[in-house]
Amino acid sequence: MTTRNELRLLPWSGPEGKPCYLSTDDKGGYMSRLADNIEADQLNTAAVLLERTSNTLDDQDADPEELRRLTAELTGTLRDVLRVATSRGHLLGVSEPPRGF
Structure with a gap:
């Protein structure tokens, strides 16, 4: 059985806002690439929004x-x-940040 630490937290939520996880050894697979692309878009959106906020x-x-x-x-x-x-952080083996942050 795959443990939670071996799962990748995906950049979208499932039903009722619950986290979605991916279990795969193929980091170049379709779902892994999709998650990578969405994460890149989310980070880019954050950078653009930060600039707009400053202005x-x-x-x-x-x-x-x-x-x-x-x-x-x-x-x-x-x-x-x-x-x-x-x-x-999970991919690097770092613990999850405390709740409330």
């Missing part, structure tokens, strides 16, 4: 609704990046 926060006339939207986007993106970091 918005520098704007003294930023609309409160725009700031709420930006906060919602940051929350989702941070969740994605944390999932990537957790997944890669």
Whole structure:
């Protein structure tokens, strides 16, 4: 039986928001490549959003609704990046970050 430490946390959630895992020895397989590409997209989105956030926060006339939207986007993106970091940490044999971060 495959242990949880041998599974790769995928960059998307399953039903009811539960984590999805991949069990494979083929790091070049279709699902592994798909996960790698989605992780790369998520990290790129985070970099773009970080730049946009910096510009918005520098704007003294930023609309409160725009700031709420930006906060919602940051929350989702941070969740994605944390999932990537957790997944890669598992691949490296590093323990999962504590809950609440």
